[in-house]
Amino acid sequence: MPDIPWSTPTPPAPDAEVYVMASRFETRTLAGALRFFLKSPGIILQIRKAPGAHGVALRARVLGRTFLTLSAWEDRDALYRFARSEPHRSSSRAAAAYMRESAFTFWSAPAPALPVTWAEAERRLAEEAGRP
Template identity: 85%
Template sequence: MPDIPWTTPTAPASDAEVYVMASRFETETLVGALRFFLKAPGIIAQIRKAPGANGAALRARVFRRTFLTLSAWEDRDALHRFARSEPHRSSARAASAYMKESAFTFWTVPARELPLTWAEAERRLDEQKQSS
């Protein structure tokens, strides 16, 4: 399945610090993975309009039932406003019914480092998993 590449809804100031979130989701079943994947374009479209969104991407491994997300925000509050708004809020609640495992990690980086790499996101997610 194709990934959704990095998109930059609002470019941050070059001297700004941005708030980053990486997540890993694993669904219980392939049907759950297909449901998750079919919701992804709507969530990416929502991010493209979200105030404070500086970038987002999705790495979809549908047949492995695993998804990675990576997003950058002007601050923590912008991310939280997005997460509480529709369609993300309803999609996240629905996904909990078919989710096997999920992990999240957060950090800040200088805006000039955008877009971030999947290697960095996976490294941070792995570190977070090992520390829990």
């Protein structure tokens, strides 16, 4: 499946610090992966319109039932406002029924470090999980 490449809804100021989140989701079944994947474009569009969003990308491995997300935000509050808003809020609750595992990691980065690479996101997620 193709990835949804990094997009920058609102560029941060060149000297800004941004709040970055990487996540990894694994579904229990292929049907769950398809449901997750079909909901993804709507959530990506929501992020692109969200106040304080500086970037978003999705790596979808539907047949492997694994998804990685990357997003960058003005600050932690902007991310949390998005997470509590619709349709993300309802989609997250519904996805819990078919999720096997979820992992998240957060960090601050200088604006010029955007876009974050998938290698960096995967490294940070592995560190968060205690894996080398």
